[in-house]
Amino acid sequence: xxxxxxxxxxxxxxxxxxxxSAAIALLSLAAGLYFALLGSPADYQQGExxxxxxxxxxxxxxxxxxxxxxxxxxxxxxxxxxxLADLLAKATAPVGAAFTFLCLLTGSLWGxxxxxxxxxxxxxxxxxxxxxxxxxxxxxxxxxxxxxxxxHKAAAILALVGAVNIPVIKWSVxxxxxxxxxxSVVKMGGPAIDASMLVPLLLMALGFKAYWVCIxxxxxxxxxxxxxxxxxxxxxxxxxxxxx
Amino acid sequence: xxxxQTMLHMGGYGGYIWPAYGISVxxxxxxxxASLAAARKxxxxxxxxxxxxxGRRNGNSSESQE
Numbered sequence: 001x002x003x004x005x006x007x008x009x010x011x012x013x014x015x016x017x018x019x020x021s022a023a024i025a026l027l028s029l030a031a032g033l034y035f036a037l038l039g040s041p042a043d044y045q046q047g048e049x050x051x052x053x054x055x056x057x058x059x060x061x062x063x064x065x066x067x068x069x070x071x072x073x074x075x076x077x078x079x080x081x082x083x084l085a086d087l088l089a090k091a092t093a094p095v096g097a098a099f100t101f102l103c104l105l106t107g108s109l110w111g112x113x114x115x116x117x118x119x120x121x122x123x124x125x126x127x128x129x130x131x132x133x134x135x136x137x138x139x140x141x142x143x144x145x146x147x148x149x150x151x152h153k154a155a156a157i158l159a160l161v162g163a164v165n166i167p168v169i170k171w172s173v174x175x176x177x178x179x180x181x182x183x184s185v186v187k188m189g190g191p192a193i194d195a196s197m198l199v200p201l202l203l204m205a206l207g208f209k210a211y212w213v214c215i216x217x218x219x220x221x222x223x224x225x226x227x228x229x230x231x232x233x234x235x236x237x238x239x240x241x242x243x244x
Numbered sequence: 245x246x247x248x249q250t251m252l253h254m255g256g257y258g259g260y261i262w263p264a265y266g267i268s269v270x271x272x273x274x275x276x277x278a279s280l281a282a283a284r285k286x287x288x289x290x291x292x293x294x295x296x297x298x299g300r301r302n303g304n305s306s307e308s309q310e
Contacts, residue, residue: 037251037265048255052264059268098275106264113260211272218279225286232293 007224010084014217021217025210032203040196049113050197056106057185058205059099063131064166066096066212070138071163074156084220086152087227089159090142091219095212097135104128115179123172124180127165134162148230 036054043050073089076082107125108118119125142155173182184192191198254261 033265042255047257049257049260051254051257051261055264055268094275094278098271102268102271105267109260109264113257211276215275215279218276218283222279222282222286225283225290229286229290229293232290232297 007084007227010220011224014221018214018217021210021213025207025214027207028203028210029207032200032207035200035203040200043197046114049110052106052110053197054200054204056103056110057201058208059103059106060128061205062208062212063096063100063103063128064169065209066092066099067131067134067159067163067166070096071159071166074159077152078156078160084224086156087220087223088216089156090152091216091223092212093135093139093142094219095215097132097139099208100128100132100135104132111179120179122178122180123176124169124178127169127172130165131169134158134165138162148227 032054036051040051040054042048070089070092073082073085073092077085077089104125107128111120112118138155138158141158142151145151145154172178173180185198185201193201252258252262
């Protein structure tokens with residue numbers, strides 16, 4: 001892993017990966033949207049409203065995936081002092097927050113016609129809301145210090161402590177009685193969902209993953225440049241102080 | 245024309261499905277544009293700083309040669 005810790009190597013690698021991840025994101029999201037809105041059947045119980053699933057479920061997966069990625073990057077930063085890990089954790093947070101927000105919003109829009117309510121204080125919904133607050137807390141904390149090093153460290157600890165929420169979300173539908181339906185794709189004995197619905201679901205999930213890679217690269221580049229700018233400015237201030 | 249209407253209607257769930265997709269597209273586009281803008285802005289600023297530093301290091305002699 002330390003081979004990738006070098007910012008120059010990251011930038012070189014990012015240049016190669018970015019066009020590919022952008023192409024994969026565009027193609028799979030275009031195909032995914034076609035199958036989600038036109039090329040898949042309505043559900044025999046839920047009718048057309050099932051189409052919300054194709055954004056809702058991949059968004060929920062991404063909300064959790066981004067958090068795990070953020071926690072892993074944070075652990076790498078705390079344990080091995082990886083120079084890039086902090087920047088990548090910080091770059092992932094807004095993507096995870098966006099997907100978690102979209103998961104809650106689309107869930108609400110799906111819950112109204114199916115459950116008769118926009119919101120319920122149930123285990124799955126509440127733990128997902130906590131995930132959104134963890135992201136917001138992380139983003140506030142990482143920028144709260146004049147010294148970015150301290151911000152990174154405090155936020156990394158928050159990310160690791162908050163990681164306990166991830167298994168709670170995953171198994172909340174099994175541990176508590178809840179309105180939310182249990183897992184139907186990632187479960188023992190294979191997915192309990194027809195191929196015609198699995199295809200758009202997986203295409204959207206792939207598209208969202210590739211989108212995350214694109215954003216990670218762009219924000220990583222922005223963070224690396226910002227760090228170099230800080231170093232140059234510090235050197236300028238230092239030189240000016242010595243000249244006086 | 246009728247197919248567009250049935251498409252918008254979505255079996256009575258259009259009012260839930262279209263906002264779900266519409267807001268998702270808007271949010272993801274906003275995050276993408278903000279990330280692109282941040283990368284461009286910081287990299288441009290870094291370029292200016294590095295060029296200024298290189299210019300100072302090389303001194304006036306190299307500038308007059310160019």
